[in-house]
Amino acid sequence: xxxxxxxxxxxxxxxxxxxxxxxxxxxxxxxxxxxxxxxxxxxxxxxxxxxxxxxxxxxxxxxxxxxxxxxxxxxxxxxxxxxxxxxxxxxxxxxxxxxxxxxxxxxxxxxxxxxxxxxxxxxxxxxxxxxxxxxxxxxxxxxxxxxx
Amino acid sequence: xxxxxxxxxxxxxxxxxxxxxxxxxxxxxxxxxxxxxxxxxxxxxxxxxxxxxxxxxxxxxxxxxxxxxxxxxxxxxxxxxxxxxxxxxxxxxxxxxxxxxxxxxxxxxxxxxxxxxxxxxxxxxxxxxxxxxxxxxxxxxxxxxxxxxxxxxxxxxxxxxxxxxxxxxxxxxxxxxxxxxxxxxxxxxxxxxxxxxxxxxxxxxxxxxxxxxxxxxxxxxxxxxxxxxxxxxxxxxxxxxxxxxxxxxxxxxxxxxxxxxxxxxxxxxxxxxxxxxxxxxxxxxxxxxxxxxxxxxxxxxxxxxxxxxxxxxxxxxxxxxxxxxxxxxxxxxxxxxxxxxxxxxxxxxxxxxxxxxxxxxxxxxxxxxxxxxxxxxxxxxxxxxxxxxxxxxx
Numbered sequence: 001x002x003x004x005x006x007x008x009x010x011x012x013x014x015x016x017x018x019x020x021x022x023x024x025x026x027x028x029x030x031x032x033x034x035x036x037x038x039x040x041x042x043x044x045x046x047x048x049x050x051x052x053x054x055x056x057x058x059x060x061x062x063x064x065x066x067x068x069x070x071x072x073x074x075x076x077x078x079x080x081x082x083x084x085x086x087x088x089x090x091x092x093x094x095x096x097x098x099x100x101x102x103x104x105x106x107x108x109x110x111x112x113x114x115x116x117x118x119x120x121x122x123x124x125x126x127x128x129x130x131x132x133x134x135x136x137x138x139x140x141x142x143x144x145x146x147x148x
Numbered sequence: 149x150x151x152x153x154x155x156x157x158x159x160x161x162x163x164x165x166x167x168x169x170x171x172x173x174x175x176x177x178x179x180x181x182x183x184x185x186x187x188x189x190x191x192x193x194x195x196x197x198x199x200x201x202x203x204x205x206x207x208x209x210x211x212x213x214x215x216x217x218x219x220x221x222x223x224x225x226x227x228x229x230x231x232x233x234x235x236x237x238x239x240x241x242x243x244x245x246x247x248x249x250x251x252x253x254x255x256x257x258x259x260x261x262x263x264x265x266x267x268x269x270x271x272x273x274x275x276x277x278x279x280x281x282x283x284x285x286x287x288x289x290x291x292x293x294x295x296x297x298x299x300x301x302x303x304x305x306x307x308x309x310x311x312x313x314x315x316x317x318x319x320x321x322x323x324x325x326x327x328x329x330x331x332x333x334x335x336x337x338x339x340x341x342x343x344x345x346x347x348x349x350x351x352x353x354x355x356x357x358x359x360x361x362x363x364x365x366x367x368x369x370x371x372x373x374x375x376x377x378x379x380x381x382x383x384x385x386x387x388x389x390x391x392x393x394x395x396x397x398x399x400x401x402x403x404x405x406x407x408x409x410x411x412x413x414x415x416x417x418x419x420x421x422x423x424x425x426x427x428x429x430x431x432x433x434x435x436x437x438x439x440x441x442x443x444x445x446x447x448x449x450x451x452x453x454x455x456x457x458x459x460x461x462x463x464x465x466x467x468x469x470x471x472x473x474x475x476x477x478x479x480x481x482x483x484x485x486x487x488x489x490x491x492x493x494x495x496x497x498x499x500x501x502x503x504x505x506x507x508x509x510x511x512x513x514x515x516x517x518x519x520x521x522x523x524x525x526x527x528x529x530x531x532x533x534x535x536x537x538x539x540x541x542x
Contacts, residue, residue: 041241041242072242113254114174116172116173118172118236118257119171120171120281120282121282121292122171126163126166128201132203138199138260138261142257142259143259146263146264147263148263
């Protein structure tokens with residue numbers, strides 16, 4: 001009995017540890033139903049209308065706003081209504097819809113704050129090398145990735 | 149147009165690249181009239197900064213003439229002689245609005261990369277890898293300047309090009325170290341590094357009221373230049389025990405403020421240099437923090453340590469216990485140029501801040517790879533090489 005209880009406790013402990021590890025590995029913003037949030041340096045009234053970059057996603061996301069503490073602006077949050085299409089593989093191939101949401105939130109913030117979304121120089125490089133192609137792959141994903 | 153490009157680790161070449169174009173309404177295009185080598189470029193060239201691509205144009209400290217303006221540019225016209233902050237700030241996010249310009253929320257188009265590395269992304273700097281947008285650098289005939297109303301500053305009539313050039317990056321970086329390091333009247337300040345940034349930090353500390361400033365390096369010509377042009381005391385770290393020397397010179401207290409202006413490729417005569425080199429080359433640590441460690445140990449109790457040198461990732465044997473138990477304030481930042489450049493241009497115009505002496509060499513763009521070789525290897529006592537796309541004057 002003691003041994004059985006010990007085994008059960010060990011299994012429960014292992015389960016908790018695995019869940020924690022999985023949770024840590026998934027990191028902020030990777031849980032499919034988590035709110036993705038930016039803080040826009042403007043009063044809440046400026047965000048009464050959905051900013052243009054988010055309009056195209058309006059059928060697929062819930063959107064909410066809230067004043068940020070300490071006069072830091074307005075929190076603009078979005079989360080997917082359906083999370084079936086998300087996942088690590090889709091994230092790697094650039095097809096995870098959360099990447100579109102992150103990019104749209106960042107662009108919305110920049111548009112409201114500055115009136116434009118800064119573009120990188122073009123073309124990004126004059127000569128492609130294997131290492132450069134890897135960097136190019138990373139930069140194509142980078143606008144929709146990160147810890148939003 | 150011609151530009152100095154990174155071709156791979158320790159490989160630079162002058163190449164033909166497309167001329168920049170206006171990509172946003174708030175951009176200007178500037179004809180670069182002068183740029184300078186910077187110690188932080190050496191980290192890119194040496195392969196310590198990730199996300200470089202062959203053909204990337206480097207250079208971030210420069211002056212130029214506005215030749216084209218976007219339709220939303222309000223503060224500049226064609227023909228303006230401008231000094232440009234090396235960091236790009238939008239001017240309207242919370243960070244820019246609070247004078248923390250290098251942390252701009254809207255200028256890094258690849259935020260996912262540095263968010264993964266550091267938790268949150270800083271803003272963008274010219275010519276400093278695709279982790280910072282991949283914005284083309286200034287060692288070129290022309291450069292695009294985003295958010296130009298905020299990052300480009302018209303050079304006053306009384307300030308010559310050679311003086312204005314270093315107000316793009318070295319002078320504001322040094323000033324920030326002294327300012328945010330909390331230098332107050334009567335302080336004793338120690339500055340690690342007698343390159344351009346270290347010299348500017350020492351001068352800033354004096355202008356902010358420090359009673360004594362002590363600069364530390366190993367190159368006799370840089371130590372002599374710092375004594376002559378900045379007026380600080382110096383220590384050659386290869387000839388003495390820096391900690392003991394600082395204790396002796398500060399009545400046993402230690403400096404009130406310690407400013408580190410060395411960065412991730414620090415040298416040391418002690419065994420820790422070999423240890424840090426091995427760990428860095430094996431990528432078990434990304435940076436060699438020798439000067440930071442020394443600054444933390446040397447700093448007086450409840451003093452302040454400011455990290456101005458560029459670091460990329462993680463380090464080993466970091467004296468966190470000293471930080472905590474001595475009650476230190478530890479701070480660092482990339483430079484908030486827009487916060488300081490107007491004030492620095494005024495000080496240069498009034499003769500309070502001298503920068504021209506930093507330009508020990510001058511080359512044409514064609515000779516820029518040679519300039520970096522001189523600069524990196526401290527050949528011919530090179531402190532800074534000025535690169536002129538129109539050709540060197542001497």
